[in-house]
């Protein structure tokens with residue numbers, strides 16, 4: 536079975552990563568590489584992207600509203616609340632799947648202190664249009680790019696993550712570069728950087744590099760073609776094949792929130808930065824195949840990508856009205872697809888409205904864009920998808 540995602544590390548990376556995790560300088564080496572790639576003066580590593588988002592709000596220290604798209608990962612509004620702020624939801628555009636400048640403008644109230652420019656699935660949002668709206672406001676608002684899924688995506692030829700006051704990237708296993716866990720915060724803002732240096736991080740416990748190594752090894756194993764079918768059967772079938780849900784947000788900050796990025800994750804990401812160009816090119820190729828081969832499908836809508844945007848594609852989202860039948864059809868043909876995200880964050884927070892976010896949650900299916908998927912496999916995925924006729 537073709538897996539819906541696969542981590543980007545190889546078995547070899549895992550062994551080398553474990554070896555390099557004992558290098559006391561590995562964190563600094565990764566920081567130096569990130570600073571040079573993003574052309575920023577400061578980079579800080581954390582245990583996850585959500586912790587980096589939390590950290591920048593804590594450093595900013597002006598509690599109030601934070602604008603985010605309602606179609607989003609639930610951990611984002613959770614992190615906003617943990618930091619003592621309030622998520623203010625903004626609807627997305629039906630086909631671009633991103634928050635629009637127009638909706639940002641409508642949601643700006645005097646209480647709003649920060650805006651997260653969210654590049655969902657690695658698709659850049661309309662950065663310039665949103666910046667224009669914010670500049671016209673003439674109010675001091677913190678602009679953070681949530682580029683967690685978008686390492687290497689570009690907007691007007693400039694890498695995303697270099698537009699706001701600060702930006703966040705993630706090394707979680709489903710993102711552009713899998714470090715198993717981890718994230719980073721990038722900024723040129725000296726005030727924020729000073730405050731960030733003062734934040735107290737939880738240490739990562741001894742042995743955690745070994746634990747992560749074993750976890751990553753297990754993930755690599757269960758996402759290999761032969762074992763995957765059984766593994767995902769267990770996960771999906773036992774958990775229930777829900778195509779839409781309401782996810783109650785966590786109210787308590789989990790234990791160990793705001794921790795350091797483990798050395799093993801640093802090493803794993805560091806090693807894979809050498810392959811970033813290849814990684815992104817594979818993802819773009821696969822997306823192009825999906826776009827070309829599925830453009831005439833009457834049951835499937837494709838995301839609309841603005842001219843200025845060159846996404847990083849952690850998956851290729853398509854919109855299918857009869858999502859459950861489509862998923863089952865693909866499964867019968869040995870292809871797994873993603874249901875992420877199958878909720879609207881606004882609804883999960885008990886707030887009504889946001890029809891485009893609910894529509895996305897109800898209809899999005901993610902096609903795999905792992906760099907290890909071959910063009911032939913992508914063609915096979917399209918061939919099977921094109922056989923789908925709906926109910």
Ligand SMILES: *Cc1c(COP(=O)(O)O)cnc(C)c1O
Pocket residue numbers: 582583584585586608610611653654655656681683684705706707717718
């Ligand atoms: C994955 C993701 C996050 C969170 O990253 P973690 O490292 O899993 O905490 C935040 N925002 C977006 C848009 C994401 O895709």
